[in-house]
Amino acid sequence: MLDFSFKAIAITNEIDLNKIALQCGIPKKFTWEEPLILRGNILQSILGKDVDNSKSVLLFSFGSVVFINHSNDEEIKVLLKYLQSFEPEMDLKNIGRYSDDYSLHISETETLELTDEYVVVPEYEPFYPELISTVLAKSVALEKTEEQLGVIHDRLETMIDRLEKGKLRIGNKELARTTAKILRHDYNTLAYIMILDKPDITWASSNASEFYDKMIDFFELNDRHKILKSKTEILYNIIDGFSTISHSIRGLFVEWIVVILILIEIVITISQIAGWIP
Template sequence: MEAITFKAFAITNEIDLNQIAIHCGIPKKFTWEQPLFLREQILESILDKKINEAHQMVLIFSFGSIVFINHSEAEEIAQVLKFLYSFEPDIELKNIEKYSDDYCLHINEAQLVELTDEYVVVPIFESFYPELISTVLAKSVALEKTEEQLGKIHDKLETMIDRLEKGRLRIGNKELARTTAKIVRHEYNTLAYIMILDKPDITWSSSTANEFYDRMTDFFELNDRYKILKSKTEILYNIMDGFSTISHSIRGLFVEWIIVILILVEIFLTVLEYM
């Protein structure tokens, strides 16, 4: 059996699978943890050509990732992405390779399961391998995207810290609100939406699938990367709490000084009146 190739992209933050399913005539309500499979007649209608390669399909994930299986032609990938763009115009078609990964599945009866950075070898093909590998790759590239977004938030906070070091203590409410919103959005996209800790349904009914999926997630360090992102997010919240406390203290001090000035003015006017 020839190697099965995988190419994963993180193309946006969210994809409405139900909208695409309705367009493709798929009678199913998709939940967040279920990928949408495009294959056979549906994939042929999108590509406008006959599918010849075995196991050729496309998996679309609600958290913004897409995985192509056995698609070697760039034109086919571009055509599917244009199809998705009609549903999700936020997709950046010109910068599609920024968050991507390639992988292969090899079958070798004389060898035990072996995981590497570029491929995995299994002794016998099981129908769940393509879905499990695709799920791990999809989550991995999605994490890569959110890791870079977290870096941009860190850069923004570093600028605010530099301002504090220079004695510019006042930080506007709008700036605090925008930065906090970015942190909340990052946490939602990463911790809630990618659902690192959730497993595909097949892993609950097959011990072999469960063991393989666990080995894949450990090799790609999904859980460790998730914990690091979560701890960094908590640090960001603590920093924002510090900024908010400083900002409110300055405003409180300003109000107190205004009250003192008003009292002094009132005393001055009273003395002036008696004189």
């Protein structure tokens, strides 16, 4: 039985693949749809030692990294340190917060077997490592986004508590910051992680397409994406409510100012007519 091990980590919100490819001497322009694969001589030059040909690292533009057959934690640390030179905002202290380990086994079996920890296939196909890596990369990136959504929910809950206590004034900057966080979450989920997009190989091979669809279903990526979209819509509705209240309060304040100015003008006019003031 042949084994492949995978370790997926969400390290940041975005990785500039073209910058890394240029540094590695890879003459190719990468798009969002494809990962940058480091292997062979390139991987050896980064690690500073000989590397088994079975090892590789896949970098995804939406901030995830997948290590294939890297059982040595020291090698992973060296590679992450190398990536930090391109993405300084990476927090290496909490790097394993959004991660997942998985395995691919090739065995004499009649059907494909999917579990939480591994997948068993009857024979090896070249597309298996990349498709598994893609699903894992999207899963951990989605996990990171799900937690960020929880932080936004907590922030809105604080604002709702203030409303319940009668503190109706909400600053424009506060509303703008919260709205920006929701928009960023929406962008990271739909436009950048590209949950609904399929790798190019799946359009060329029906076997690859079938395998990818099974992996996506097993990891519930589409369902998780729908839940996130639904929660995001709720957040937008809450923000709209806050904005309506805030604008109403400001409009009422302006109306009272106008009324007070009119009253002052009337009092001054009457006083002048009555001779109370020159």
